[in-house]
Amino acid sequence: MSAVDTAPAPEGVQDRDLLGTVLRFRAVGIVLALLVLVAVTTAVNPRFLGAQGVRDLLLGASVTVLLAVGLTLVVITRGIDLSVGSTLGLSAFVTGSVLEAAPALGVPGGMVVGLLVGAACGGVNALVIAVGGVPPLVATLGTLYVFRGIVYFVAGGSRISASDLPSGFLAFGTARLLGVPILFLVALVVLAVAAVHLGQNRSGRDLYAIGSNPEAARLAGVATTRRLVGAYVACGALAGLGGVLYAARFGTVDASAGSGLELQVVAAVVVGGVAIFGGSGSVVGAALGALLLTVIGYSLPVLGIDQFWSQAIVGALILAAIGLDRVVSLRAASSSRAKASHVR
Amino acid sequence: MVRSDQPVLAVEGVGKSFGAVKAVEDVSFPLYGGEVHALVGENGAGKSTIVKMLAGVHRPDSGRILVDGQPLEVDQPRDALAAGIAVIYQEPTLFPDLSVAENIFLGRQPLRWARRINTRALHAQAAELFTRLGVRIDVERPASGLSIADQQLVEIAKALSAEARVIVMDEPTAALSGHEVERLFAVARSLRADGAALLFISHRFGEITALCQRVTVMRDGRHVSTDPIEDLTVEEMVRRMVGRDLGDLRPKQDVTPGKVVLSVRGLTRAGAFAGVSFDVRAGEIVALAGLVGAGRSEVVRAVFGIDGRDSGEVTVNGRAVPAHKPRAAMAAGVALVPEDRRQQGLVMDLSIQRNTTLVRRGSLSRFGLLLGGAERRFAQDWTARLQTKYGSLDNPVNTLSGGNQQKVVLAKWLSTEPTVLIVDEPTRGIDIGTKAEVHRLLSNLAADGVAIVMVSSELPEVIGMADRVLVMREGRVAAELTRAEVDERSIMRAATGGDVAA
Numbered sequence: 120m121s122a123v124d125t126a127p128a129p130e131g132v133q134d135r136d137l138l139g140t141v142l143r144f145r146a147v148g149i150v151l152a153l154l155v156l157v158a159v160t161t162a163v164n165p166r167f168l169g170a171q172g173v174r175d176l177l178l179g180a181s182v183t184v185l186l187a188v189g190l191t192l193v194v195i196t197r198g199i200d201l202s203v204g205s206t207l208g209l210s211a212f213v214t215g216s217v218l219e220a221a222p223a224l225g226v227p228g229g230m231v232v233g234l235l236v237g238a239a240c241g242g243v244n245a246l247v248i249a250v251g252g253v254p255p256l257v258a259t260l261g262t263l264y265v266f267r268g269i270v271y272f273v274a275g276g277s278r279i280s281a282s283d284l285p286s287g288f289l290a291f292g293t294a295r296l297l298g299v300p301i302l303f304l305v306a307l308v309v310l311a312v313a314a315v316h317l318g319q320n321r322s323g324r325d326l327y328a329i330g331s332n333p334e335a336a337r338l339a340g341v342a343t344t345r346r347l348v349g350a351y352v353a354c355g356a357l358a359g360l361g362g363v364l365y366a367a368r369f370g371t372v373d374a375s376a377g378s379g380l381e382l383q384v385v386a387a388v389v390v391g392g393v394a395i396f397g398g399s400g401s402v403v404g405a406a407l408g409a410l411l412l413t414v415i416g417y418s419l420p421v422l423g424i425d426q427f428w429s430q431a432i433v434g435a436l437i438l439a440a441i442g443l444d445r446v447v448s449l450r451a452a453s454s455s456r457a458k459a460s461h462v463r
Numbered sequence: 464m465v466r467s468d469q470p471v472l473a474v475e476g477v478g479k480s481f482g483a484v485k486a487v488e489d490v491s492f493p494l495y496g497g498e499v500h501a502l503v504g505e506n507g508a509g510k511s512t513i514v515k516m517l518a519g520v521h522r523p524d525s526g527r528i529l530v531d532g533q534p535l536e537v538d539q540p541r542d543a544l545a546a547g548i549a550v551i552y553q554e555p556t557l558f559p560d561l562s563v564a565e566n567i568f569l570g571r572q573p574l575r576w577a578r579r580i581n582t583r584a585l586h587a588q589a590a591e592l593f594t595r596l597g598v599r600i601d602v603e604r605p606a607s608g609l610s611i612a613d614q615q616l617v618e619i620a621k622a623l624s625a626e627a628r629v630i631v632m633d634e635p636t637a638a639l640s641g642h643e644v645e646r647l648f649a650v651a652r653s654l655r656a657d658g659a660a661l662l663f664i665s666h667r668f669g670e671i672t673a674l675c676q677r678v679t680v681m682r683d684g685r686h687v688s689t690d691p692i693e694d695l696t697v698e699e700m701v702r703r704m705v706g707r708d709l710g711d712l713r714p715k716q717d718v719t720p721g722k723v724v725l726s727v728r729g730l731t732r733a734g735a736f737a738g739v740s741f742d743v744r745a746g747e748i749v750a751l752a753g754l755v756g757a758g759r760s761e762v763v764r765a766v767f768g769i770d771g772r773d774s775g776e777v778t779v780n781g782r783a784v785p786a787h788k789p790r791a792a793m794a795a796g797v798a799l800v801p802e803d804r805r806q807q808g809l810v811m812d813l814s815i816q817r818n819t820t821l822v823r824r825g826s827l828s829r830f831g832l833l834l835g836g837a838e839r840r841f842a843q844d845w846t847a848r849l850q851t852k853y854g855s856l857d858n859p860v861n862t863l864s865g866g867n868q869q870k871v872v873l874a875k876w877l878s879t880e881p882t883v884l885i886v887d888e889p890t891r892g893i894d895i896g897t898k899a900e901v902h903r904l905l906s907n908l909a910a911d912g913v914a915i916v917m918v919s920s921e922l923p924e925v926i927g928m929a930d931r932v933l934v935m936r937e938g939r940v941a942a943e944l945t946r947a948e949v950d951e952r953s954i955m956r957a958a959t960g961g962d963v964a965a
Contacts, residue, residue, distance in 0.1 A: 319580045325570065331560040340542075398559070
């Protein structure tokens with residue numbers, strides 16, 4: 120092949136650095152915010168950073184991290200799953216009931232039950248969205264109420280208390296490995312698997328492709344329906360697993376378990392830098408977002424700041440995160456425009 | 464040049480209907496390795512349908528497509544690529560968030576253990592493809608922000624990576640600058656030298672004669688002829704495409720200009736253009752010529768108020784038009800038909816009717832509601848005046864061909880009965896027949912006393928249509944040429960700031 124006229128120096132190197140810096144900056148920013156918050160809180164109350172304090176924090180974050188990882192899979196495809204809170208509630212209640220009836224199943228059995236319940240819920244979402252073509256926001260808003268309704272129906276006003284659950288299961292909720300709560304380790308393992316899948320597996324990259332340009336994904340022969348079904352089922356299954364952790368941690372489950380959790384998880388994902396219109400973001404970012412929100416929730420009372428402010432701060436963080444994305448994309452667009460015009 | 468007797472691709476008696484409309488009927492032509500084959504025809508002649516059948520988007524109703532003598536069985540685009548057919552569209556559909564390398568190899572990324580993507584090999588293979596193409600693109604950067612020319616090269620690299628032997632280019636040059644066209648042609652020639660068969664679709668005859676060896680002409684969904692390029696003059700090609708002689712190539716009627724309608728004084732926008740002044744009289748067509756990026760579109764956008772201005776003033780009929788207020792410009796009688804009809808001129812998913820009436824919806828509504836009747840009559844009236852071809856007014860506008868889409872945009876703005884009409888690249892990407900209609904229309908409007916500003920990159924259009932030509936260079940008006948002074952050389956000299964090799 121003959122060499123042809125070459126373009127000037129590779130274009131876009133600058134862009135990538137700019138974007139790269141900001142994206143790294145996003146993770147760095149969250150970590151910095153975490154450090155500052157922890158430092159200030161510890162200065163006020165040294166016990167905040169004590170072994171027990173940290174353990175409480177990690178325990179509290181486990182469920183949100185788990186759900187944020189699951190939701191990220193879906194949001195990357197331009198989707199959303201608002202039913203994760205209800206799925207968690209249903210899974211927690213069903214798992215609790217099954218373990219109450221058959222204590223011999225133990226922790227592994229409980230996990231399987233929870234995962235299955237969650238996967239079933241995710242399957243319903245997947246069916247409505249990927250096969251039925253209903254917009255995810257509407258579909259999962261519907262299933263949010265449907266799944267919660269099922270919990271109320273199954274529970275019928277009853278609740279599961281710690282005395283009903285096998286002791287081994289409750290012990291799992293408070294168990295530690297090298298001082299780290301097992302529940303948090305479960306979330307970390309899930310996080311690692313999801314990170315590798317999204318970053319390095321073809322099917323994971325397909326999710327980004329679908330979110331980045333659905334039409335191009337179709338033209339490129341990406342099995343869009345199958346991938347979307349996979350993402351929603353995985354998201355549901357992780358919410359189901361979250362239900363198991365929830366039950367193990369609190370020991371008490373009533374029909375309202377996990378109510379309102381979905382918005383907290385969406386907030387974590389957005390703050391963690393996952394683009395709400397799909398195509399970019401990482402589970403690690405989402406997990407950091409979840410951790411940040413959890414730390415805010417724990418530290419503000421210690422600092423003696425009204426609960427009201429906690430919500431306002433979360434809101435401000437979401438706006439800041441979205442504003443940052445907007446600024447970055449405008450910057451990138453204008454810098455490439457400037458380049459294009461001076462080249463010609 | 465390699466040329467075997469067995470065609471790499473053979474289209475045999477292919478037909479395709481959509482509902483009652485026969486888009487393509489009994490079309491046959493062979494495509495040989497080592498040749499670039501032009502497919503020409505007016506919009507609506509069925510070229511796009513042929514392309515979509517090759518791409519695996521549509522299945523032919525009758526006839527068959529053979530690749531290396533084997534019938535092509537495709538259900539989806541990926542099958543076509545697997546069979547060795549790659550299609551490069553005018554505006555490629557890439558994944559903006561993924562890297563260039565990932566865009567090329569999506570779903571086919573090289574793997575290492577545990578089915579994980581081998582990123583290093585991925586980047587190396589992508590870089591190797593661009594080396595083969597002789598162009599330099601950073602394969603690790605995201606695809607967002609790539610120019611259209613570079614995006615097409617990414618698509619070509621994708622075709623190479625899939626070892627495609629048939630490469631279909633559907634109007635690839637429509638949005639490219641001269642330099643980019645040359646680079647694309649160099650790539651196309653080297654692909655041809657490697658024995659690939661290229662199907663090249665374009666409305667630009669200069670490009671066709673420069674690049675192609677044979678040409679197939681289509682008209683009204685039927686095959687007209689397939690000939691070696693040297694056996695066919697451009698005039699003959701045009702005659703076969705339209706089935707009639709086009710007549711006057713200088714369609715602008717002579718009109719005695721009236722009073723000054725639009726006056727622009729010292730218009731400046733930092734970074735885009737500076738000190739731009741001109742007048743447009745009633746009945747006059749003033750063309751803004753120049754190279755892509757010279758600031759022509761930016762000037763008209765600022766005149767219409769889409770972009771702000773740093774200094775300078777715009778008056779219409781003696782009244783000042785405030786900066787950065789398109790509504791005020793519209794109220795003053797200015798209409799702008801933008802450059803990019805898909806992005807700026809139309810709401811692609813909205814019906815033809817709604818698009819036509821969009822800027823008049825206020826006057827067509829009663830008590831704030833758009834109740835069918837008046838809107839429909841209005842849309843029927845205006846689409847008929849512009850001879851727009853459509854199935855139903857309720858169809859989304861994206862179902863129309865490019866030329867008919869442009870007519871909808873024109874209908875929308877003409878319905879405001881403007882005194883100043885600004886058209887930015889009015890005939891880009893539309894076929895020669897519709898082009899002539901648009902030219903006639905502009906000429907008639909001028910004869911009716913409308914002041915017209917036309918931005919155009921096509922020199923024949925500028926020369927044929929304009930009473931005066933303002934040539935822009937690097938954001939400034941470099942020359943003002945009267946009709947008598949205008950020719951390709953004078954424009955190019957002013958646009959480039961020096962003598963050009965003809």
